[in-house]
Amino acid sequence: MNGRLFSTFSFAAVALVAAGVLSGCSTTVPELAGKKQLPAVALQDPATLPDTWVVLGEQGQPVARAVTSAAECPVLLQDGTPGSMQVRARPETIAQRKTASSPDNSKPSAFPVLVCEAPLKPGISHASIGGRELAVPKATVQKIVVIGDTGCRMKLADNYFQSCNDSDKWAFRSMVQAAAQTHPDLVIHVGDYHYRENACPDGNPACAGSPWGYGWDTWKADFFDPAKALLQAAPWVMVRGNHESCLRAGQGWWRLLDPRPLQAGRDCNLAENDQKGDYSAPYAVPLGKVGNEAAQLIVFDSSKVPNKVLAKEDVPHRTYMEQFKTVNALAAKADFNIFMNHHPILGFGVEKKKDGQLSVWPGNAALQDVLQNLNATPLFPSQVQATLSGHVHLFEALTFSSGHPTQFVSGNGGSSLDMPLPATAVTGKTPYSAAVLEHFSNSNDVGFMTMERELQSWKIQAWNKEGKLITECHMENRKTVCRAVNS
Structure with missing residues (x-):
């Protein structure tokens, strides 16, 4: 956590607020001479500001949220x-x-809080x-922490209720503490x-006593409280996962996390608007130059992507096709691009079957099909050197x-x-028919990734929740060499 908890101005402003309260007068915060005065509300007890953070949007525009x-x-x-903050969403x-x-197992979503935002200069x-x-x-961003799939699963359809009250069995908070100790310049969450x-x-x-549903109390327990150390450590880039679709936690996604303006009809409040709320355009976040x-x-x-090929006449197929054209155009604007989405396009999925055997499936078929229509068998333009998912x-x-x-894939964040x-x-498998697998490593320890830029290359490291190194990779252009670390 940054040690600068209160600036000199903040102490003065708090004293000013106190003086106004004692005198029974309304209080304003003085700005520079001749400028409009602003109300000093919310320079109050920190308990009324449970969460503050910075999210990066299109072209890296930082947005302060409270x-x-x-x-x-x-x-x-x-x-x-x-300066003033604007209301993003009212209680x-x-x-x-x-x-x-x-x-019978759903309920209204209660957000009894004010969500505010303002761009940083x-x-x-x-x-x-x-x-x-x-x-x-x-x-210039040089060190990045990557996490994903972090919440505590409570799902009746699967009859699965994770031990949310046990910090060892739901280890998101302890993982966050270890990740914050790496002092990143940026944090990426790859969704869910x-x-x-x-x-x-x-x-x-x-899980006794846990909030549930899609309101603020659940968002606070599942994400904002345990993520606090990382929310304070660096700005964030938020990637949307399938758990944030409109059928699930999309209302909170739009109110709290998405960096773009909140628009009526794209807020997941009404099911008839889900076609708008479930899709949003790609954007780029510049990382600056090294060398x-x-x-x-x-x-x-x-x-909202399924794991099966979409019919070409379907709206989702046409939507993704246009969005990947945008990806191609964005990729041409930088020497080195990391493509980020929630569903791995070139990764393996795994499921344990009832007989105890493992079922392994390849990368996302719907997105592979769209991409090969645009970029043939390479799937991505040459400037995209890495993909990052959960x-x-x-x-x-x-x-x-x-x-x-x-x-x-960084999907081991605690769920x-x-x-x-x-x-x-x-052995003998590939996540995509035209891709020849050279190296594969994986771990189901709860943990996080770091991506650190060096001159013309990147050092990628996977860590467990205690901050112990698991895997290390060296990436230069599209050539990546990885090794397991037995320490």
Whole structure:
């Protein structure tokens, strides 16, 4: 955590608020002479500002976010200058809608909090809300933490209720603490933040007392509280997972996490608008230059993609086709691109069958089909050197002698883990028919990845929840070499 908890201005402002309260007068925060004065609301008890963070949007635009129980948005300080935050979403209980669960196991989504936001100005050194220092972006990003699939699974349809009250069995919080100690410049979440869909059964001590459903109390328990150390450590890039589709936690996704403006009809509140709410355009996040190499992330929303080929006349196929044309155009603007979506296009999926055997399946067939219509068998344009995903609850690293981008999967963030794949399980297999597998490693330890830029190359490391190194890779262009670390 950053040690600069309260700036000099914040202390002065708090004193000013106190003086106003004692005098019975309304209080304002003074700005520079001749400028409009702003209300000093939310420079109050930090308990009314439970969560503040920075999310990066299109072209890396940083957006400060705050969730507060106060009646008005807080003041945002940028290099000591106060400014207003705008209301993104007002407190609301959203009427129950069709969800992935039966009506009897669903409920209205209550958001009794105010969500506020404001863009950060280019080149600022410090920003704070209510005395809490924000993580401001760096012009050149060199170290990235990657996490994914982090929530505590409570799902009646699978009769699966993870031990949310046991920090060893749901180890997201301890993993976050270890990841924060790496002091990243940026945090990426590759999707599936929210897993507590249904009520914990009576008499089950593993999850007793847990909130459930898609309202703020569940988002707070499943993501914001345990993620706090990383939310304060660096700006975030948020990738949307299938758990954030409109049938599931899409309302919270749009209110809280998506970097773009919240629009009526794209908020997942009404099922008849899901065709709008379930799809959003790709965008790029520049990472700056190291040496002569300009790098960027390309963020893709695959929250509603199935794992079967889509009919070409279907709206989703046409939508994804247009979006991947945008990806091609974005990729041409940087030397090194990391494509990010939730569903691995070049990774393996795994499931344990009832007889105890492992079922292994290849990468996402729907997106592979769309991509090969645009880019033939390479799937991606040559400037895309790596792909980054979640969804499969493992860490995976896959490299290819066929020139396909390296695929990393960081889906081991704390939710119920998949069975690891022994080498024999993938012998002779490939995640895509034209891809020749050169290296495959995986782990089902709860953990995270780091991606660290070096001159003309990247060091990729996979860590467990205690911060112990598991796998290390060296990536240069599309050539990646990985090794297991036995330490």
